[in-house]
Amino acid sequence: MRRAALQAVVLAGLASACTGTIGAATPGPDPVFPTDGGVLEDGGCAPVSRNDEVRLALAGACAGCHLAGSRPYWASLTAFEALVYDPKYVTRGDPDNSLLVKLFKGTAPGSFPQMPPGERYDALLARGGASMSIADVERWIRELPPQGAVVAEPMPERFTVRRLTAEEMILSAMSQLGLTLEDFVDTSSPDWRTEEYTVRGGRFFIWPKDWAPGISRQYVSDARTVERYEALGGMAALDNRGKDVSIGPAAMQTLVQQSQAWCRRALEKPGNTAVLRHVALADRSATKAAEIKRNIGALHLRMLSEPATDATIEALYTRVYLPGEAQSTKAGWTAVCASFMRHPLWLSF
Ligand code: HEC
Structure with a gap:
C-alpha cells in the first residue's frame, strides 16, 4: 500500500503526496507543522481530521521522542489515535480525568509526571517551543469524536521499526532531494521502459529490473543500475529474489555511494532548493x-x-x-x- 503509493508518486513525476504521516520515509513536501489557525507552512499537507490537526500541532513538542521506539505516537494518525483512544490516557469528554492532560500540566503520578520530560509544557509554550495551549488540549478532549469517526489508513506495523526497503530508499531519497526520474534517464518516449536507454552521464542510477519490464541489463551506459538495486536488498520477481532489509556490507557500501552521488546531483540541479x-x-x-x-x-x-x-x-x-x-x-x-x-x-x- 505504502510502496504502491510511493511508486505512484514518483511515476507521476513526483507530484507531492499528502500522506498525513510524519515519518522518515514520507515522500512529498517538507514535514509540516501548523502555524496558528491550522494553516500549514510551505503549502504542505492539510490535516485530515481534527485529531490529525492536534497531532500536527503537538508534533513540535512531542514528536522528537515519539516517532519510533515503543511509543511511536506521532508516527502516524493511527498511532496517535492509539494513544488518544486508550482510556488509560484519555477519558473522552473529561479532560480532568485524563492522564494525558496531567502530563501536560506536570501532575501525573508515576515516574514521568510531565511531558516533555525535560521542561514543563507551559514553559515551552511561553518561549514559543509549542503552539497549542493546555486549554486547547482540554477543549479538544471535551469535544473528542468517538473512535472510528474518521477512517484512518491501517498501519499494522506501527509498533515495529524496520529498515526501509530498497524501493523506499530510492523513492524517498529522490523525493527529499528534489530529484526525479528525468534526472537519470530520458523518459520522453512513452516506451522508455521497454526500450534500451542510456543513463545520463555518470548519474549513479539505481532501479529495479522489475520496474523496467522488457529490458534486462540493457542500461547501456550504466550496467550496474540493477546490481546496485539488488545490493540494497531490492527484490527481483523475475529472479525469484525476495526483499532483504538487513543492513549488510553490500547495502551499506551502496548506500554510502548513493548518498554522495545523489546529494551532489541535487546540489548541481539548477533551481533545486530541496x-x-x-x-x-x-x-x-x-x-x-x-x-x-x-x-x-x-x-x-x-x-x-x-x-x-x-x-x-x-x-x-x-x-x-x-x-x-x-x-x-x-x-x-x-x-x-x-x-x-x-x-x-x-x-x-
Ligand atoms: C525528550 C523526549 C520526550 C519528549 C519530547 C516527549 N516525551 Fe513522552 N515520553 C518520553 C519517555 C522517555 C517516556 C517514558 C518511556 C516509556 O515508558 O516507554 C514517555 C512517555 C510518554 C507517555 C506515556 C506515559 C505513561 O506514564 O505511561 C505519554 C502519554 C507521552 N510520553 C506523551 C508525550 C507528549 C504528549 C509529549 C509532548 C507534550 C511528549 N510525550 C514529549 C520522552 C519524551
Whole structure:
C-alpha cells in the first residue's frame, strides 16, 4: 500500500503526496507543522481530521521522542489515535480525568509526571517551543469524536521499526532531494521502459529490473543500475529474489555511494532548493555561518523528520560541514546531506 503509493508518486513525476504521516520515509513536501489557525507552512499537507490537526500541532513538542521506539505516537494518525483512544490516557469528554492532560500540566503520578520530560509544557509554550495551549488540549478532549469517526489508513506495523526497503530508499531519497526520474534517464518516449536507454552521464542510477519490464541489463551506459538495486536488498520477481532489509556490507557500501552521488546531483540541479533552502551554494561560513546552520537544521528536519537540537546543528556544522567546505561548499553540503541519508533515523521506518 505504502510502496504502491510511493511508486505512484514518483511515476507521476513526483507530484507531492499528502500522506498525513510524519515519518522518515514520507515522500512529498517538507514535514509540516501548523502555524496558528491550522494553516500549514510551505503549502504542505492539510490535516485530515481534527485529531490529525492536534497531532500536527503537538508534533513540535512531542514528536522528537515519539516517532519510533515503543511509543511511536506521532508516527502516524493511527498511532496517535492509539494513544488518544486508550482510556488509560484519555477519558473522552473529561479532560480532568485524563492522564494525558496531567502530563501536560506536570501532575501525573508515576515516574514521568510531565511531558516533555525535560521542561514543563507551559514553559515551552511561553518561549514559543509549542503552539497549542493546555486549554486547547482540554477543549479538544471535551469535544473528542468517538473512535472510528474518521477512517484512518491501517498501519499494522506501527509498533515495529524496520529498515526501509530498497524501493523506499530510492523513492524517498529522490523525493527529499528534489530529484526525479528525468534526472537519470530520458523518459520522453512513452516506451522508455521497454526500450534500451542510456543513463545520463555518470548519474549513479539505481532501479529495479522489475520496474523496467522488457529490458534486462540493457542500461547501456550504466550496467550496474540493477546490481546496485539488488545490493540494497531490492527484490527481483523475475529472479525469484525476495526483499532483504538487513543492513549488510553490500547495502551499506551502496548506500554510502548513493548518498554522495545523489546529494551532489541535487546540489548541481539548477533551481533545486530541496537541499539548499536558506543559503546559496556560493555562501561560505566566513560571512554566512548563521544561514548555513539554519539550513543544516532545516535539512535535518526534512530528511530525518525530527527537529535538530542546537548541539546537533553545531556538531554537524563544525565536524561535517566545515571540513568539507575547506575543499568546496559543494563538498561541505554533500557531506552534510549524505550523513543524513546514512543516519539510522533515515534508514528506519
Ligand atoms: C525528550 C523526549 C520526550 C519528549 C519530547 C516527549 N516525551 Fe513522552 N515520553 C518520553 C519517555 C522517555 C517516556 C517514558 C518511556 C516509556 O515508558 O516507554 C514517555 C512517555 C510518554 C507517555 C506515556 C506515559 C505513561 O506514564 O505511561 C505519554 C502519554 C507521552 N510520553 C506523551 C508525550 C507528549 C504528549 C509529549 C509532548 C507534550 C511528549 N510525550 C514529549 C520522552 C519524551
